[in-house]
Amino acid sequence: MPKPSPPKRATVHDVAAAAGVSRGTVNRVLNGGYVSATARTAIEAAIAKVGYVPNTAARNLVRRRSQAIGFLAMEPHSLLLEDPNIGAIMLGANEVLSVADHQMVSLVVDSYRDTERVGRYLRGGFVDGAIIVSARAHDPITRLITQLRLPATFVGHPPDLHHSIPFVGIDNVGSARTITQRLLQTGRRRIGMIAAALDRDSGADRLTGFRQALGDRFDPSLVAEVPLYDYSNGVKGMRVLLDREPLLDGVFAASDAVAAGALEVLREAGRTVPGDVGIVGFDNSSWAMRTQPPLSTVHQPAREIGQNAAELVLNQVRGTEPAARSILLDTSVVWRDSA
Amino acid sequence: MPKPSPPKRATVHDVAAAAGVSRGTVNRVLNGGYVSATARTAIEAAIAKVGYVPNTAARNLVRRRSQAIGFLAMEPHSLLLEDPNIGAIMLGANEVLSVADHQMVSLVVDSYRDTERVGRYLRGGFVDGAIIVSARAHDPITRLITQLRLPATFVGHPPDLHHSIPFVGIDNVGSARTITQRLLQTGRRRIGMIAAALDRDSGADRLTGFRQALGDRFDPSLVAEVPLYDYSNGVKGMRVLLDREPLLDGVFAASDAVAAGALEVLREAGRTVPGDVGIVGFDNSSWAMRTQPPLSTVHQPAREIGQNAAELVLNQVRGTEPAARSILLDTSVVWRDSA
Numbered sequence: 001m002p003k004p005s006p007p008k009r010a011t012v013h014d015v016a017a018a019a020g021v022s023r024g025t026v027n028r029v030l031n032g033g034y035v036s037a038t039a040r041t042a043i044e045a046a047i048a049k050v051g052y053v054p055n056t057a058a059r060n061l062v063r064r065r066s067q068a069i070g071f072l073a074m075e076p077h078s079l080l081l082e083d084p085n086i087g088a089i090m091l092g093a094n095e096v097l098s099v100a101d102h103q104m105v106s107l108v109v110d111s112y113r114d115t116e117r118v119g120r121y122l123r124g125g126f127v128d129g130a131i132i133v134s135a136r137a138h139d140p141i142t143r144l145i146t147q148l149r150l151p152a153t154f155v156g157h158p159p160d161l162h163h164s165i166p167f168v169g170i171d172n173v174g175s176a177r178t179i180t181q182r183l184l185q186t187g188r189r190r191i192g193m194i195a196a197a198l199d200r201d202s203g204a205d206r207l208t209g210f211r212q213a214l215g216d217r218f219d220p221s222l223v224a225e226v227p228l229y230d231y232s233n234g235v236k237g238m239r240v241l242l243d244r245e246p247l248l249d250g251v252f253a254a255s256d257a258v259a260a261g262a263l264e265v266l267r268e269a270g271r272t273v274p275g276d277v278g279i280v281g282f283d284n285s286s287w288a289m290r291t292q293p294p295l296s297t298v299h300q301p302a303r304e305i306g307q308n309a310a311e312l313v314l315n316q317v318r319g320t321e322p323a324a325r326s327i328l329l330d331t332s333v334v335w336r337d338s339a
Numbered sequence: 340m341p342k343p344s345p346p347k348r349a350t351v352h353d354v355a356a357a358a359g360v361s362r363g364t365v366n367r368v369l370n371g372g373y374v375s376a377t378a379r380t381a382i383e384a385a386i387a388k389v390g391y392v393p394n395t396a397a398r399n400l401v402r403r404r405s406q407a408i409g410f411l412a413m414e415p416h417s418l419l420l421e422d423p424n425i426g427a428i429m430l431g432a433n434e435v436l437s438v439a440d441h442q443m444v445s446l447v448v449d450s451y452r453d454t455e456r457v458g459r460y461l462r463g464g465f466v467d468g469a470i471i472v473s474a475r476a477h478d479p480i481t482r483l484i485t486q487l488r489l490p491a492t493f494v495g496h497p498p499d500l501h502h503s504i505p506f507v508g509i510d511n512v513g514s515a516r517t518i519t520q521r522l523l524q525t526g527r528r529r530i531g532m533i534a535a536a537l538d539r540d541s542g543a544d545r546l547t548g549f550r551q552a553l554g555d556r557f558d559p560s561l562v563a564e565v566p567l568y569d570y571s572n573g574v575k576g577m578r579v580l581l582d583r584e585p586l587l588d589g590v591f592a593a594s595d596a597v598a599a600g601a602l603e604v605l606r607e608a609g610r611t612v613p614g615d616v617g618i619v620g621f622d623n624s625s626w627a628m629r630t631q632p633p634l635s636t637v638h639q640p641a642r643e644i645g646q647n648a649a650e651l652v653l654n655q656v657r658g659t660e661p662a663a664r665s666i667l668l669d670t671s672v673v674w675r676d677s678a
Contacts, residue, residue, distance in 0.1 A: 010488075051487045068465070094447045103460045106445035108433045121442045126407070126465065148390045149349075231629065260629070290570065290599070292631075 010050040019046035068103040069093075069313055070122065070130040074139055083229075084256065084285030085302040086133065089155060092306025093131055100314055102128070109141065119144050129313040131155060131306075132165075134200060151316030153309045157201045157326075166326040168308045172202050175298045175331040176209025179280045180252050182296065183339055184213065188250030188278050192222035194237030194262060196229045196254040203229075206254050206282065222248070229254060234261020242269055250339070251279040256287035256297055259338070263291050278339030293337035301329050349389040358385035407442040408432075408652055409461065409469040413478055422568075423595065423624030424641040425472065428494060431645025432470055439653055441467070448480065458483050468652040470494060470645075471504075473539060490655030492648045496540045496665075505665040507647045511541050514637045514670040515548025518619045519591050521635065522678055523552065527589030527617050531561035533576030533601060535568045535593040542568075545593050545621065561587070568593060573600020581608055589678070590618040595626035595636055598677070602630050617678030632676035640668050 016023045019042040026043055028035050035043070046052075071093060073086055094104045105127065107118050118141060122130065129151035135142045136158045145152045146165065154167035183191050193210045197203030211218045224240040226233035234253060238261065241248055253259035259281035263273060271277050273293060281288055284299035308327050355362045358381040367374050368382045385391075410432060412425055433443045444466065446457050457480060461469065468490035474481045475497045484491045485504065493506035522530050532549045536542030550557045563579040565572035573592060577600065580587055592598035598620035602612060610616050612632060620627055623638035647666050 048486065066465075068460070090447065091449060094449055094453070098450060098452050098456065101456060103456055103465075104447060106447075108429065108443060108445075110430060110433055111437060113437050114433070117437065117440060117442055121407070126405075126442075147387070231625075286570075290603075 010052040012052070014050045015043060015046045015052045018050050019043045066103075066126050066128050067101065068105050068127045069097055069310070069317075070127040071104050071106040071133075072109055072118070072130060072135075072141065073106075073133040074109055074135045074141070075133070084283050084287065085300055085305075088302035089133060089306035089309070092303035093310040094306070095303075096307045096310035096314070100310075102314070104310075115140055122150060123148060128317045129153075131309045131313055151313050153312040153316075155305055155309050166312050168305050168312065168327045168329065169201070170300055170305070170331050171328050172205030173209040173212070175333075176206040176252070176282070177213045178209075179282070179296070179298055179333055180210045180213035182333070182335075183250040183252065183278055183280060186274075186278055186339060188339075190222070190245055190248050191217075191250035191252065192224065192241040192245060192248050193252045194224050194226060194234060194241065194254055194258050196226050196233055196237075196258055198225060203254060206252075210252050221245075226258070229258055231257045231261040234258035234263075235265055236261075238262035238265035242266075249277055251277060253279060253281050256281035256283045256285045256291075256295055259295050259297070260287045260291050263338075274337060274339050280339045284334050288334070288336065291338070296333070296335045296337070296339045299332045299334050301331065304329055349391040351391070353389045354382060354385045354391045357389050358382045405442075405465050405467055406440065407444050407466045408436055408649070408656075409466040410443050410445040410472075411448055411457070411469060411474075411480065412445075412472040413448055413474045413480070414472070423622050423626065424639055424644075427641035428472060428645035428648070431642035432649040433645070434642075435646045435649035435653070439649075441653070443649075454479050461489060462487060467656045468492075470648045470652055490652050492651040492655075494644055494648050505651050507644050507651065507666045507668065508540070509639055509644070509668050509670050511544030512548040512551070514672075515545040515591070515621070516552045517548075518621070518635070518637055518672055519549045519552035521672070521674075522589040522591065522617055522619060525613075525617055525678060527678075529561070529584055529587050530556075530589035530591070531563065531580040531584060531587050532591045533563050533565060533573060533580065533593055533597050535565050535572055535576075535597055537564060542593060545591075549591050560584070565597070568597055570596045570600040573597035573602075574604055575600075577601035577604035581605075588616055590616060592618060592620050595620035595622045595624045595630075595634055598634050598636070599626045599630050602677075613676065613678050619678045623673050627673070627675065630677070635672070635674050635676070635678045638671045638673050640670065643668055 012023050012026050016026045019026065021039055021043060025035055025039055071090055075083060090106065097104045107121065109115055109118055122144060130145055131153050132142065133155040135154055152165045154165055157167050157169050191214065193207065195203065195207045198207065207223065221244055222241065224237040226237045234257060237258065241251065242265065251262055253262050259279055262279060266273055266277055273279055281295040281297040284297045288295040288297045308329065351362050351365050355365045360378055360382060364374055364378055365382055368379055410429060414422060429445065436443045446460065448454055448457055461483060469484055470492050471481065472494040474493055491504050493504055496506050496508050530553065532546065534542065534546045537546065546562065560583055561580065563576040565576045573596060576597065580590065581604065590601055592601050598618055601618060605612055605616055612618055620634040620636040623636045627634040627636045647668065
């Protein structure tokens with residue numbers, strides 16, 4: 001079994017002793033002041049030897065900057081594990097922050113205890129700004145960020161947003177309308193929707209787009225409401241729809257994972273896709289390519305969403321763009337075999 | 340369009356002005372010293388009003404503690420997005436750290452630039468310890484952590500580990516042996532393996548277990564080596580195996596995602612599962628339940644891995660267990676329909 005070293009951390013004193021110089025000389029090197037080349041070389045070797053931690057934290061404290069940006073996803077953790085977009089949003093944000101030499105730190109908010117502690121962390125000056133995914137304006141952390149005037153950007157438009165934090169999102173209404181129209185154009189007449197997460201802007205907006213596309217043909221009894229965008233909710237929602245309307249010939253599932261669950265129920269019920277029923281999803285996630293048949297769906301530019309969110313935060317941190325605009329990114333529809 | 344506030348941050352001076360007290364009185368409150376109840380109430384109200392950031396960072400600096408633990412996954416980012424375990428490991432670690440009032444901060448390492456900057460972050464005293472997933476001992480960040488004597492734990496056993504950092508893992512050799520034996524016991528005679536990620540302990544150990552189970556029957560030509568544990572590598576590996584041995588009747592896929600890709604190739608080739616070919620996976624991820632047929636596989640206790648990793652780091656941070664032991668957690672085999 002390996003044995004770890006004891007957790008003692010080296011001090012300036014240890015560096016000075018190892019280099020054979022005074023603490024003042026070490027501090028001059030650490031603060032970028034003048035010392036002889038010989039002393040500098042000895043001190044740098046001593047820093048490496050004793051494993052000294054330079055005082056970046058202290059310097060940042062003086063500058064009131066951490067060079068770090070928090071990334072917070074306000075999702076139930078079960079969803080976080082399944083979300084097809086969150087990873088790509090994080091990597092997109094990290095790309096932009098990395099080029100700007102900022103450290104992205106992802107903070108999990110999974111319990112009340114986390115909320116309290118993340119709040120202290122944000123107040124503690126450990127980050128210069130925050131990117132917040134799936135927030136609502138009444139979330140305690142969102143309220144705190146507003147109160148602190150911490151530079152921040154939302155990913156997605158909080159349904160109850162009435163304040164100063166800009167957001168990056170997609171046009172969920174228009175995208176849902178477009179993909180529902182496809183079901184109409186291919187001759188579907190009894191079209192239902194599995195509507196997930198109606199407490200989020202994305203969920204509510206997708207239902208609005210569905211309703212707009214159907215116009216007079218919209219039948220509220222053909223909307224199955226489910227709480228989450230996942231596979232098992234797709235199973236539940238599809239059972240409800242088939243029960244209410246056995247002649248259903250078209251389905252808009254609010255996400256690809258929901259569509260995958262719905263496909264399983266249609267298969268069990270002996271309905272062919274796209275023969276008997278046409279089905280479309282949303283996200284263009286890995287689900288969409290691996291279902292049988294592959295899904296027609298809406299492509300979310302997740303990486304670009306992350307990049308734009310990072311840029312909006314950095315603009316605020318730098319003060320370069322005081323009136324940061326919110327941004328809506330374009331989606332595209334991907335046609336495969338399911339409708 | 341909403342307009343953000345300018346990024347001005349409140350100071351002790353602003354608090355003092357808003358409360359109508361001196362800066363010294365504000366500082367006494369911030370440092371936990373005595374002030375009158377009236378002054379304290381006024382100052383707390385003023386802190387809330389002006390959005391002052393208390394000096395947690397300064398206090399932590401004096402204590403040489405950040406109360407934060409870094410979580411680093413050293414995976415190519417494409418894999419990180421698909422990894423079925425990483426999210427559960429993170430949440431398990433966060434549970435333990437949260438109860439211990441430590442902030443978990445996940446750091447993405449996606450490029451050389453990230454490596455440099457994460458290195459500075461670790462040196463800068465922003466974290467008291469680190470959990471490192473899928474590291475190798477020669478990784479620059481692993482070397483740095485060793486040099487800094489930063490409390491740390493590996494998830495998985497770095498193949499080139501010869502030093503002091505403890506690890507949490509599973510017995511990949513024994514688990515792979517057990518699940519391969521199942522293929523033998525159900526009468527399979529020409530058994531191949533899609534062996535992924537042989538540069539990692541997990542990948543190399545799973546191949547060792549496969550070879551041990553087969554003993555004299557092991558045929559190296561029935562091992563298809565692929566770089567990554569994902570669906571598309573399962574597709575590639577299965578094509579290689581079918582090409583080399585059309586009479587193949589058993590497959591051990593190194594992960595469930597690999598098995599899902601292999602199933603697709605078998606389906607296209609007109610082979611029934613488990614009729615013509617028995618196939619087993621590894622992970623018990625969401626893939627395993629959703630393939631047709633569902634997969635027999637090895638359950639990885641991902642959440643417990645994260646919890647144990649957090650405990651090992653905290654033990655080192657507190658100095659309560661100087662000789663931290665590495666930990667191997669038990670797996671279990673889950674039998675479904677694919678073999």
